[in-house]
Amino acid sequence: MAEVGRALLNYGDNGYILPFEVISILLLAAMVGAIVIAKTYNKKSNN
Template identity: 75%
Template sequence: LVHHIEMELEMAKTSKKIVTALACLIGLGVFLTAIYTYDFNVINNSITTTTADIGAGLLSYGAGGFILPFEVISVLLLAAMIGAIVIAKGEKLTEKNNQP
């Protein structure tokens, strides 16, 4: 979407690659530490969970409800879509703004 054949691809500097790699490793370390240190409690449930139960749990406001994470993820996905559109249309938008 953002690279045309006649355009030359810009390569990142080595220092930026190193900083990015370190940030990814730190993020991976935090993620794995959070996963492995959390005590996952298994609940023995003899009743089969249906999709309606899962939907009610995701959208409930009470204990065990996930309405806030659900809304945060929706806003994050919207921001990612808008960012992708801005990146894809970046040069076209700036070219139109510079012309009288």
């Protein structure tokens, strides 16, 4: 189990930390975009 943890947090050829960080930034941008779209849709539907 410790080996899996090291592999997940390792930089380099066998590490997965960089893909996790890239995906987390992508998901954060998607959430912010969804909030912006929802707020503009809500403003348009109220008028």
